[in-house]
Amino acid sequence: MKHSTSSGEDRKKKPFITLHHVSLRAPAGIVFEDTNWGIHSGEQWAVLGPNGSGKSDLLKGLLGKVPVVSGSIVYHFPDGESLDSESVSPGRIREMVACVSQEYGKAPPVQGSGFYQARWSSFSDDDPLQVSEYILRQPPDPLGLVRRRFTPDQLLARAEEFSAILRLEDLWNKKLIALSDGELRRVMIAEALVKGPVVLILENPFAGLDDENKTRLRDTIPKAVAEGTTLILVTARADEVIDSVTHVLLVNDHRVIAKGPKDEILRGFSSETSLKSARPEVHGKRLAAAAESDREIVLQFTDVNVSYDGNPILDGVDWEVRKGEHWALLGPNGAGKTTLLSLILGDNPQAYANRISLFGRPRGSGETIWEIKARVGWVSPELHLYYPRRFSCFDVVCSGFFDSIGLHRRASDDQRRSAESLLEDMGIEDLGEKGFNAVSYGEQRLVLLARALVKRPPLLVLDEPCQGVDGPHRDRFLELVNELGNRGDTTIIFVTHVREELPWVLTHALLLRRGRVFRKGPIDEVLSR
Known part of the structure; x- marks a missing residue:
C-alpha cells in the first residue's frame, strides 16, 4: 500500500520510517505489541536495553526480517514514495536502510563458511573477495531497477575517503576471511558509510575495537550525519550512546518502555546497575600469583613466528604461562592477539612449524586437534560467528563437553x-530450551560463555568474552571467572580492549604491538607503564 507524504511538511522533520500500532511475530511469540515510533530527519536514535529485551527482534522488524502481524511500518523514500510493510520489497528497504550487525550484516564470504578453522587456511586458498572489492561492491541489478546514489567514480572517491578516516589502507588488499573481529567490524561500517544510506543501523559498533579505533569511529559518525544519514545505534550499554545521538528508545521485555530526547531518557536508565560481587576483597589490588617454583608450565612459546605472503603477523614471540597464573592478552586491533590464540587452540596450521608446547607436550608430537581442545575451553567472536544456529541453547552448552561445533551426541x-x-549460576537458566537462533546476540554470547566453562577446563581462553553482554550479566560472568581462577585448577587467558572488564583474578599481562612482545610481566606493572 502506498502512503502519501504532505508536501507542506517541514523538511527538517521529514519522516523516514514510521511504526503505526505495530506488533511483530518473533520466535518468542508476538512482541512489541501496539508499538508507535517515528524516525525523522535530523534525529539520531539509540535503541537501548539489556540482553533479551527485544532489541534484535525490533531490528529484524525494521529490516523486514520478521512479519508484522498488526499495524504497519511505513518507509518514506527520498523520491517521495511511501510504502508500508505489506507492499515494500526487501530490495527497496536495502536502498534506504543499511545495517551493520554481526548477526544480520555479515560479509558474504564469512557467513556460512564451512568450518571454524577456515580463516587460518584461507591464505593459501583462491578466495577472490578482498576488502576493497567488498567496500566497492554494488548489488546485482540486471534489470536496471536499483536506484544508485553514486557513480562508480564517486563511490571510489568515498571509499578512499572513509578508508582513510577509519585507517583501513593497510587492509585494502587483505581477504575478508583473514580479518580479525575488530578489523571486520571497521570494514563493514566503512562499506555502509560509503553507500551513503538514508538510515544507518549500527548494532554494537564498538565491540572488538581498541580505544584508538573507538575514538576514530566516534569521530566518523558525525560526518555521515552531516551528509543527511539518520543513525540508529543499537546497544546494551549506556556508555556507548555517542554524543551525536539525540533520542533514545528504551526497550525491555519486548516492549518500548520509554522514548524521547536522550538526556531525559538516560537519566532514568538503570540496566547497567551491577550485581553484587562475591569475589574476595582486594582493596584495589589484584590477586597475587602463587609462588613460581615447582609449578607446571601450561603453555610455552619459544621464538614463535607467523607470516603470510611475506608479512610478519607474529615476530619472535617468547611466552611462558605456569599453572596458577592468569594472563591478560592485550594490544590494539591487528597486534596479533587472535593469531596467537589460534596457535594455542590448534586451529592455525603454522602452529606445527613453531616451538610451542601445551601442558608439556610439544605441538606436532602426534596429538590430534581434539586432544588439544579436550583440555581447553574457549570463546571468541569467530566462534560466535561460525556456530550453527539450529541447536537449542542447552545443546550449545553441552557441546562444550565434546569440543564440537554443534552437539552430535547425547550428553x-x-x-x-x-x-x-552452570546456567543457574549465570542467571540464564530460562534460555536452556530456547533455540540458539531465537535469542538475542548478547544472550547467544552468554550461552557460548557457558559452553566454555561447562567442563571446567585446565586452560580457559576468553577472547573478547563480554562483547554484546549487558552490565549485570557481564558482572556475574566476571564473578564466575574470578571464582574459577581462585580455585587454582584452571589457568585463564583473557583478551579485551576494555580495561574495566579485566577480572581481578588476573595476575600477569602480555602486551603485543605489531606482532611483537612489547611488554609482559605482573599485570599491575604492565598496566601502570
Whole structure:
C-alpha cells in the first residue's frame, strides 16, 4: 500500500520510517505489541536495553526480517514514495536502510563458511573477495531497477575517503576471511558509510575495537550525519550512546518502555546497575600469583613466528604461562592477539612449524586437534560467528563437553546436571530450551560463555568474552571467572580492549604491538607503564 507524504511538511522533520500500532511475530511469540515510533530527519536514535529485551527482534522488524502481524511500518523514500510493510520489497528497504550487525550484516564470504578453522587456511586458498572489492561492491541489478546514489567514480572517491578516516589502507588488499573481529567490524561500517544510506543501523559498533579505533569511529559518525544519514545505534550499554545521538528508545521485555530526547531518557536508565560481587576483597589490588617454583608450565612459546605472503603477523614471540597464573592478552586491533590464540587452540596450521608446547607436550608430537581442545575451553567472536544456529541453547552448552561445533551426541546425565547448574549460576537458566537462533546476540554470547566453562577446563581462553553482554550479566560472568581462577585448577587467558572488564583474578599481562612482545610481566606493572 502506498502512503502519501504532505508536501507542506517541514523538511527538517521529514519522516523516514514510521511504526503505526505495530506488533511483530518473533520466535518468542508476538512482541512489541501496539508499538508507535517515528524516525525523522535530523534525529539520531539509540535503541537501548539489556540482553533479551527485544532489541534484535525490533531490528529484524525494521529490516523486514520478521512479519508484522498488526499495524504497519511505513518507509518514506527520498523520491517521495511511501510504502508500508505489506507492499515494500526487501530490495527497496536495502536502498534506504543499511545495517551493520554481526548477526544480520555479515560479509558474504564469512557467513556460512564451512568450518571454524577456515580463516587460518584461507591464505593459501583462491578466495577472490578482498576488502576493497567488498567496500566497492554494488548489488546485482540486471534489470536496471536499483536506484544508485553514486557513480562508480564517486563511490571510489568515498571509499578512499572513509578508508582513510577509519585507517583501513593497510587492509585494502587483505581477504575478508583473514580479518580479525575488530578489523571486520571497521570494514563493514566503512562499506555502509560509503553507500551513503538514508538510515544507518549500527548494532554494537564498538565491540572488538581498541580505544584508538573507538575514538576514530566516534569521530566518523558525525560526518555521515552531516551528509543527511539518520543513525540508529543499537546497544546494551549506556556508555556507548555517542554524543551525536539525540533520542533514545528504551526497550525491555519486548516492549518500548520509554522514548524521547536522550538526556531525559538516560537519566532514568538503570540496566547497567551491577550485581553484587562475591569475589574476595582486594582493596584495589589484584590477586597475587602463587609462588613460581615447582609449578607446571601450561603453555610455552619459544621464538614463535607467523607470516603470510611475506608479512610478519607474529615476530619472535617468547611466552611462558605456569599453572596458577592468569594472563591478560592485550594490544590494539591487528597486534596479533587472535593469531596467537589460534596457535594455542590448534586451529592455525603454522602452529606445527613453531616451538610451542601445551601442558608439556610439544605441538606436532602426534596429538590430534581434539586432544588439544579436550583440555581447553574457549570463546571468541569467530566462534560466535561460525556456530550453527539450529541447536537449542542447552545443546550449545553441552557441546562444550565434546569440543564440537554443534552437539552430535547425547550428553550424560551428570553432564546435563552440570550444564543446568552452570546456567543457574549465570542467571540464564530460562534460555536452556530456547533455540540458539531465537535469542538475542548478547544472550547467544552468554550461552557460548557457558559452553566454555561447562567442563571446567585446565586452560580457559576468553577472547573478547563480554562483547554484546549487558552490565549485570557481564558482572556475574566476571564473578564466575574470578571464582574459577581462585580455585587454582584452571589457568585463564583473557583478551579485551576494555580495561574495566579485566577480572581481578588476573595476575600477569602480555602486551603485543605489531606482532611483537612489547611488554609482559605482573599485570599491575604492565598496566601502570
